[in-house]
Every structure is written in C-alpha cells, then in structure tokens.
Amino acid sequence: MHITALSDEISDNFQKQLELLKKHNLCFIDLRDIENKNILEHTDKYLDYIKAELTKNKIQVSCISTQIGKQLLPNSKNETLEILRQVNRAISVAQKFKAKFIRIFSFYHDGSITSEKSIIRLLNEFNTLAIQENITLLIENEPKTYAYSIENIDNLFSKIQSDYFKLLWDTGNFSHKKSGFTKKEHLYFLNIIKYAHIKDIDVDTKEKKLPGNGSCEVEKFIEDLHFQNYQGYLCLEPLIIYNHKYAEMYRKEELFSLALCKLLNIVESVSKNL
Structure with a gap:
C-alpha cells in the first residue's frame, strides 16, 4: 500500500502542500485543487511549474482528481462534446504528470432505466478513450451519483x-448505511477496488x-485490503476542516498532520497484527 493525499486537503497553498509532504516523508x-482551482483549470504553463516543483521535491502524482461526472447527464450534443473535451484534457494532464489514474464520477x-443506459453508454465512451491512452479511470462511490448503490x-x-475502468472506494460515502455488506458483497468490492479515499464520520x-x-x-477496511494483497493507494481525505470543533482549534495544515498520523498509526497497527 502507498499513502497519498488529496492536495487541497493538505493546504490551499501549493508550497505548503510540498512542505508538509516532505515533513511527513x-x-x-x-x-x-491547487490554489483553490481544480488541476484541469490551470494553464499548461502553470502545470509545468507544478511538475517542476514536484520533480524537485521527488514527489510523484498518484491520481488526477477531476469533477467530471459530478453533474447531471448532458442533454445536448454540445454538452456531451464539452464533457468529452474535459476527459481528453484530464488524460493529457495525467500524461504530463505520469499519473496512472484519473478520478471521475458516474453522473447524478x-x-x-433511460438515465441508467445513458450513463453507462457515456462512461463506456470515457473507457474507450482511457484504453487508447493507457490510463485507468476511477469511479467513486459518490452520493447521488449512479455508483452509489x-x-x-x-x-x-x-x-x-x-482493466482501465475501476472502483474508487471512499470509506465515508457509505457511512450512513449502518447495515454492513454480506460476505459475498464484501469480497466482491474488495476485489474491484483500485484506489481508496480514507475519511471517517460519526453516522x-x-x-x-x-x-x-x-x-x-x-x-477493518485497511485490514481487509491487506488480506486481499491490495497494492494500491490509501488517499487521505479527512475533511476535518468541516468539523467546527476542530476548525476552531487548528489550522488546515495542522488538521492534515493530525489525520495523517492517525492513518499511519492504523496502517502500522494492521501490519503488525497480520
């Protein structure tokens, strides 16, 4: 397993993101998001700057996280073409940073049945583009989107x-469902998860x-991944800044460090107990 973190969960400032990553090895x-703007929205010139800084600090990019698909289905040819343009842009950015993964969503x-068919048809188009460029699309189990049941x-x-269309499992996105999975469902999901967002919520x-x-x-989730010989990423997305009790006491950068230490302790504990 590799530990990574969503850039804007570390800090809103790019240089501080780098500092904290280095501090925690x-x-x-x-x-x-970099400087309060999604990575796809930055100019190529600024992306070159980000790449140079990451290279200088020996930091690799695990994923390009987009907002593609966190929206209603397109209802015109022009809207569809715009979404496909965004997918191609995401692929280009992923290639620039030598990232193997792009995070997308499965549309509201x-x-x-009509909506379902349209979603699957469009995602299949995305998959075709990804296959051509040897990039893997990660579909997140996001609330209100198709891949949320x-x-x-x-x-x-x-x-x-x-092989280029896989599941991104966010530990917080099913937290409202207090009932667990059946053993069969549990094993099924573990086998198709390629990337994981780590957050925790009080239901x-x-x-x-x-x-x-x-x-x-x-x-338990990390322990189960270990038993499945999971070789992917655990991506920290704590969202603790939205808990006012913590936000009143700590800066965003401090909250990231607290969350990271908790995650690292969990991973170490799981590894020792295997």
Missing part, C-alpha cells in the same frame, strides 16, 4: 469490464472525525 500526492442518477456498482462493472452526528474515531471502520 510522503512521496505521493493526488492532484485535485434519477433512477430511471451496491446494485448499481455491480451493474456498472458487469457492463464495463475493463449519528454526521461530524467528520479523524481516521479511526468515527463509524466507518477504517481499521
């Missing part, structure tokens, strides 16, 4: 069976918590 970063779903995830990955109060302090069974 982390050599991977997941590029989402109204529950209809066990049934839909199963259907999606049975319809699009590809009763909805408060964001440090990893291991909430209801998301973060330690």
Whole structure:
C-alpha cells in the first residue's frame, strides 16, 4: 500500500502542500485543487511549474482528481462534446504528470432505466478513450451519483469490464448505511477496488472525525485490503476542516498532520497484527 493525499486537503497553498509532504516523508500526492482551482483549470504553463516543483521535491502524482461526472447527464450534443473535451484534457494532464489514474464520477442518477443506459453508454465512451491512452479511470462511490448503490456498482462493472475502468472506494460515502455488506458483497468490492479515499464520520452526528474515531471502520477496511494483497493507494481525505470543533482549534495544515498520523498509526497497527 502507498499513502497519498488529496492536495487541497493538505493546504490551499501549493508550497505548503510540498512542505508538509516532505515533513511527513510522503512521496505521493493526488492532484485535485491547487490554489483553490481544480488541476484541469490551470494553464499548461502553470502545470509545468507544478511538475517542476514536484520533480524537485521527488514527489510523484498518484491520481488526477477531476469533477467530471459530478453533474447531471448532458442533454445536448454540445454538452456531451464539452464533457468529452474535459476527459481528453484530464488524460493529457495525467500524461504530463505520469499519473496512472484519473478520478471521475458516474453522473447524478434519477433512477430511471433511460438515465441508467445513458450513463453507462457515456462512461463506456470515457473507457474507450482511457484504453487508447493507457490510463485507468476511477469511479467513486459518490452520493447521488449512479455508483452509489451496491446494485448499481455491480451493474456498472458487469457492463464495463475493463482493466482501465475501476472502483474508487471512499470509506465515508457509505457511512450512513449502518447495515454492513454480506460476505459475498464484501469480497466482491474488495476485489474491484483500485484506489481508496480514507475519511471517517460519526453516522449519528454526521461530524467528520479523524481516521479511526468515527463509524466507518477504517481499521477493518485497511485490514481487509491487506488480506486481499491490495497494492494500491490509501488517499487521505479527512475533511476535518468541516468539523467546527476542530476548525476552531487548528489550522488546515495542522488538521492534515493530525489525520495523517492517525492513518499511519492504523496502517502500522494492521501490519503488525497480520
């Protein structure tokens, strides 16, 4: 397993992101927002600057995290072409940073068969583009999007069976479902997860918590990944800044350090107990 972190969860300032990664001896970063702007929105010139700074500090990019698909389905040819342009832009940026993964979403779903078919058709187009460029698309289990139910995830990955189309599992996104998975479902998801976002939430109060302090069974999740010989990334996305109790006491950079230490302790504990 490799530890990485979403860039804007570390700090809003790029140089501070680098400083904290170096301070904690982390050599991977997941590029989402830099200086309050998504990575795809930056100019090529600024991307060259980011790349040079990462190279200088010996930090590799684990993923390009986009907002593609966190939206309604396009309802015109022009809207579809614009989304495809964004996918191609994401692929180009991933290639620039030698990132193997691009995070996308599966579009907001109204529950209809028509919507389902349109979503799968469009995601299949994305998959074709990714295959051509040897890039893997990661579909997150995001609330309100198509890939937010066990049934839909199963259907999606049975319809699009590809080495370049995989599941990104966010530990906090299913926290509201207090009932666990069946053993069969559990093993199924573990086998198709290629990337994991680590966050923790108290399901009763909805408060964001440090990893291991909430209801998301973060330690058990990491332990199960170990048993499946998971070789992917654990990406820290604590969102603790949105817990006012913590935000009143700590700066964002301090909260990242607290969350990272908790995650590292969990990973170390799991490794020792195997």
